[in-house]
Amino acid sequence: MRIDPEKVKNHQSSFPAMYFASFYLLILLPEMMPVKTKFHMQTNETYLDEAFEEAFHSMRNNVGGPFGAVVVLNGKVIGKGGNRVSSENDPTAHAEIVAIRDACRNIENFDLTGAVLYATCEPCPMCLSAIYWANIKSVYYCSTRHDADSIGFKDNDIYEELNLLPENRKIAFRHITHPLAAGLFREWTEKNDKIPY
Numbered sequence: 001m002r003i004d005p006e007k008v009k010n011h012q013s014s015f016p017a018m019y020f021a022s023f024y025l026l027i028l029l030p031e032m033m034p035v036k037t038k039f040h041m042q043t044n045e046t047y048l049d050e051a052f053e054e055a056f057h058s059m060r061n062n063v064g065g066p067f068g069a070v071v072v073l074n075g076k077v078i079g080k081g082g083n084r085v086s087s088e089n090d091p092t093a094h095a096e097i098v099a100i101r102d103a104c105r106n107i108e109n110f111d112l113t114g115a116v117l118y119a120t121c122e123p124c125p126m127c128l129s130a131i132y133w134a135n136i137k138s139v140y141y142c143s144t145r146h147d148a149d150s151i152g153f154k155d156n157d158i159y160e161e162l163n164l165l166p167e168n169r170k171i172a173f174r175h176i177t178h179p180l181a182a183g184l185f186r187e188w189t190e191k192n193d194k195i196p197y
């Protein structure tokens with residue numbers, strides 16, 4: 001076999017560069033990466049791990065019920081929270097609401113278009129509405145409204161109320177008129193400096 005001396009020379013001269021490139025990729029680059037992304041792909045399961053961490057924290061520290069949620073945008077967790085109803089005396093402090101508020105605060109925007117919400121339990125109708133208001137694109141959840149019902153939470157009851165006509169619901173909703181109602185909406189329609197959402 002004939003060995004081309006020129007090829008041998010090229011191979012020899014590129015060897016240190018290749019060696020350094022390998023060293024950079026295997027040793028230096030991972031060290032320079034943020035801890036969270038180092039050798040660690042975030043998956044649906046790992047996002048849910050974080051949601052469950054929030055839920056266990058809330059429950060075990062008597063912050064609230066056994067619920068947690070995280071909001072993810074472009075693969076990054078931008079907000080999270082556990083249920084805080086009993087510690088904050090706030091019936092609306094469900095995990096999903098807490099996580100949405102945290103995400104909005106962090107990105108300084110009320111619009112979470114493109115975000116995904118991970119919840120330890122199927123969101124109740126209030127949280128479902130908040131998810132729509134925030135323009136979240138999809139939701140992953142574990143326990144269902146029926147599982148929540150079996151441990152004493154009324155998510156399913158509220159879903160069933162939504163199927164009834166307003167006058168047939170447990171809480172009566174009555175439509176009445178007021179002279180300022182039309183003017184209020186007209187002023188909003190004509191307002192030049194409004195921030196629509």
Ligand SMILES: [Zn+2]
Pocket residue numbers: 094095096123124125126127128
């Ligand atoms: Zn809820």
